[in-house]
Amino acid sequence: MFAYAIRSLAQGLLVLVAVAFISFSMFRFVGDPVANMVGQEASVQDRQELAERLGLTDPWPVQFARFMGNAVKGEFGVSYRQGRKVSDLIKERLPATVELAVLSAAFATLFGVLFGVYAAINRTGLGSNIIMTGSLVGVSLPTFLIGIGLIFIFSVELRWLPSFGRGETVKLGWWTTGLLTESGRKSLILPVLTLGFFQLTLIMRLVRAEMLEVMRADFIRFARARGIPERAIQLRHALRNTLVPVVTIAGLQLGSVIAFAIVTETVFQWPGLGALFVNAVQFADVPVMAAYLMFVAAVFVVVNLTVDLLYFLLDPRLRSGAKIAKGH
Amino acid sequence: MTKNNNASGPVLSVSDLSLEFVTRRGVLKALDRVSFDIARGEVLGVVGESGAGKSLTGSAIIGLIEKPGRLSGGEVRLNGERIDNLSPEAMRKIRGRKIGMIFQDPLTSLNPLFRVGDQIAETVMAHMNVSRAEARARALALLTEVGIPAPESRIDAYPHEFSGGMRQRVVISLALAAEPDLIIADEPTTALDVSVQAQIITLLKRLCRERGTSVMLITHDMGVIAETADRVAVMYAGRVAEIGPVADVIRNPQHPYAAGLMGAIPALKKNVGRLAQISGSMPRLNAIPPGCAFRPRCPKAFDRCAAERPDLMQAGKSRAACWLVDQGVPA
Numbered sequence: 001m002f003a004y005a006i007r008s009l010a011q012g013l014l015v016l017v018a019v020a021f022i023s024f025s026m027f028r029f030v031g032d033p034v035a036n037m038v039g040q041e042a043s044v045q046d047r048q049e050l051a052e053r054l055g056l057t058d059p060w061p062v063q064f065a066r067f068m069g070n071a072v073k074g075e076f077g078v079s080y081r082q083g084r085k086v087s088d089l090i091k092e093r094l095p096a097t098v099e100l101a102v103l104s105a106a107f108a109t110l111f112g113v114l115f116g117v118y119a120a121i122n123r124t125g126l127g128s129n130i131i132m133t134g135s136l137v138g139v140s141l142p143t144f145l146i147g148i149g150l151i152f153i154f155s156v157e158l159r160w161l162p163s164f165g166r167g168e169t170v171k172l173g174w175w176t177t178g179l180l181t182e183s184g185r186k187s188l189i190l191p192v193l194t195l196g197f198f199q200l201t202l203i204m205r206l207v208r209a210e211m212l213e214v215m216r217a218d219f220i221r222f223a224r225a226r227g228i229p230e231r232a233i234q235l236r237h238a239l240r241n242t243l244v245p246v247v248t249i250a251g252l253q254l255g256s257v258i259a260f261a262i263v264t265e266t267v268f269q270w271p272g273l274g275a276l277f278v279n280a281v282q283f284a285d286v287p288v289m290a291a292y293l294m295f296v297a298a299v300f301v302v303v304n305l306t307v308d309l310l311y312f313l314l315d316p317r318l319r320s321g322a323k324i325a326k327g328h
Numbered sequence: 329m330t331k332n333n334n335a336s337g338p339v340l341s342v343s344d345l346s347l348e349f350v351t352r353r354g355v356l357k358a359l360d361r362v363s364f365d366i367a368r369g370e371v372l373g374v375v376g377e378s379g380a381g382k383s384l385t386g387s388a389i390i391g392l393i394e395k396p397g398r399l400s401g402g403e404v405r406l407n408g409e410r411i412d413n414l415s416p417e418a419m420r421k422i423r424g425r426k427i428g429m430i431f432q433d434p435l436t437s438l439n440p441l442f443r444v445g446d447q448i449a450e451t452v453m454a455h456m457n458v459s460r461a462e463a464r465a466r467a468l469a470l471l472t473e474v475g476i477p478a479p480e481s482r483i484d485a486y487p488h489e490f491s492g493g494m495r496q497r498v499v500i501s502l503a504l505a506a507e508p509d510l511i512i513a514d515e516p517t518t519a520l521d522v523s524v525q526a527q528i529i530t531l532l533k534r535l536c537r538e539r540g541t542s543v544m545l546i547t548h549d550m551g552v553i554a555e556t557a558d559r560v561a562v563m564y565a566g567r568v569a570e571i572g573p574v575a576d577v578i579r580n581p582q583h584p585y586a587a588g589l590m591g592a593i594p595a596l597k598k599n600v601g602r603l604a605q606i607s608g609s610m611p612r613l614n615a616i617p618p619g620c621a622f623r624p625r626c627p628k629a630f631d632r633c634a635a636e637r638p639d640l641m642q643a644g645k646s647r648a649a650c651w652l653v654d655q656g657v658p659a
């Protein structure tokens with residue numbers, strides 16, 4: 001297990017270095033940082049000086065090493081457009097995105113597993129037919145359409161929920177949260193539904209398919225032959241076996257919630273990292289773009305590692321190192 | 329029926345049990361009026377070619393028939409009481425508690441994600457009103473009894489941490505966990521290494537004898553039958569062809585199909601082999617001939633065999649479904 005964890009960690013680091021290299025390359029290929037900083041009127045002399053001061057005349061491996069060193073410290077320089085430190089911008093926007101993504105992920109996982117299990121157990125009932133049809137909508141409709149639809153129903157027609165922004169937020173140290181005020185909580189509902197819906201349907205279909213498969217296994221039949229109550233067979237024996245493979249795929253999907261947040265944040269004018277990134281792209285604000293890329297990569301790597309570890313906790317066959325190849 | 333009448337009667341009594349699969353292309357009769365009894369403490373061997381309906385009979389008794397299949401007639405009595413028409417919950421309480429089951433493959437029989445001790449304790453608690461600690465103590469006792477070395481530590485091991493033979497011992501302890509009256513063992517050693525097959529059969533036989541538990545032992549191994557069973561039922565095309573005391577059926581088979589099978593055991597003592605090959609093959613379910621199902625392969629068939637189906641008829645100590653018996657001609 002230890003060797004496996006080390007290997008996952010090494011892979012994660014490799015991914016981070018690769019993404020860092022891409023981010024770093026943007027500085028060289030997207031626009032001219034010196035021009036961005038000093039404006040059009042500066043003399044050639046001034047530019048040369050600035051370039052040297054910024055280390056832009058050093059060989060690129062040196063520059064990349066410096067970039068990596070700074071990235072590890074969370075430093076990505078100064079935003080071309082806003083003239084503020086990128087790390088401050090990120091810190092300011094992070095809470096909005098994290099609250100949105102974590103709640104969406106929790107919402108998607110909870111209801112995805114719940115509905116999936118229900119649809120697997122009551123395979124032919126009306127309830128599961130409704131769930132399965134609804135899930136087709138979730139899988140096929142683009143996120144922004146779902147967001148706009150929800151806004152239309154709940155903000156425009158019913159006027160129950162706000163259609164944009166975070167509402168009032170409360171400061172907890174450098175963190176800002178919308179969870180402690182009513183308007184903050186109300187503002188979260190539609191974006192969370194929008195962002196979580198696709199993942200929910202995906203997890204649900206996955207859980208259902210996997211659980212139906214598991215219910216055909218010999219050990220389920222043997223559990224019945226031992227007289228274990230059907231509910232215990234479904235919710236203990238089958239569900240646990242269902243979750244082993246589901247955790248991997250669902251975990252990775254949830255990592256992408258952060259990435260999908262871009263669309264949702266744009267639709268709901270959510271002041272998070274996704275919106276920050278979209279702005280940065282419009283203005284070729286390379287330091288912000290680079291920082292965002294690194295952030296997303298880091299999230300994926302962390303999610304990946306967590307999923308790998310969870311896998312170990314769930315499957316004793318992996319824990320003892322036996323039959324890794326056989327898997328499922 | 330009261331229980332008192334049946335203390336001396338058979339543990340299990342199957343009569344005219346029929347099972348069919350309703351498919352798009354019609355109704356397939358997979359079991360056709362199967363009848364047999366198993367006495368208290370008795371080991372009944374069940375043999376027959378692949379597809380003869382041995383496993384289906386076991387599933388039907390324990391109430392685990394899967395979807396397109398359904399019972400279409402006959403009854404199953406356990407200690408004299410009908411169990412084939414019970415509610416699912418009533419039947420669940422019988423499974424494990426009154427009738428235990430052992431399947432062929434011990435690797436896939438156990439839930440890979442649960443410790444073996446927990447699986448045994450779970451079974452105990454599903455049927456007996458005991459605390460978790462008592463159930464665990466019982467699990468430990470069972471593991472000890474089935475011969476798992478160092479059971480105190482192995483109780484917390486996962487199924488994959490056991491060898492095939494050890495795993496089947498765990499499965500046996502699961503089947504015995506709630507002290508059933510009858511164990512249905514469906515080819516319990518087929519998936520195992522040859523070197524441990526005999527041990528597992530010996531163990532199963534010893535445990536059941538000690539408890540007075542009856543066994544329905546499905547196998548292809550006539551040697552195992554000869555050494556283990558008290559009586560044997562020979563199945564063919566979803567019917568019982570012959571049933572009787574092992575010695576009689578082996579030495580003096582009354583049904584030509586049984587006679588063909590026993591051809592595999594020339595000396596009848598040691599080195600007994602597997603079932604003999606009889607020329608031809610068993611008919612598919614959609615092509616079972618009228619009259620005697622064995623007629624197309626039977627060397628002794630005559631007119632009546634095609635016209636009328638023979639029922640089980642007394643022939644010495646055995647009963648055989650063959651018109652020859654009626655005519656007093658030995659097979």
Ligand SMILES: Nc1ncnc2c1ncn2[C@@H]1O[C@H](COP(=O)(O)OP(=O)(O)OP(=O)(O)O)[C@@H](O)[C@H]1O
Pocket residue numbers: 349356358376377378379380381382383384385396397613
């Ligand atoms: N779901 C099903 N639909 C149609 N026919 C089936 C189905 N399940 C089993 N059968 C048929 O029922 C018959 C009896 O099967 P069964 O499994 O009881 O045989 P068996 O005697 O146990 O054979 P084996 O020695 O191979 O285990 C076979 O002909 C099989 O094809």
Ligand code: SF4
Pocket residue numbers: 583584585620621622623624626627628629630633638649650651652
């Ligand atoms: S009834 Fe006729 S066909 Fe059937 S086994 Fe007896 S002799 Fe052969």
Ligand SMILES: [Mg+2]
Pocket residue numbers: 382383384514
């Ligand atoms: Mg079988």
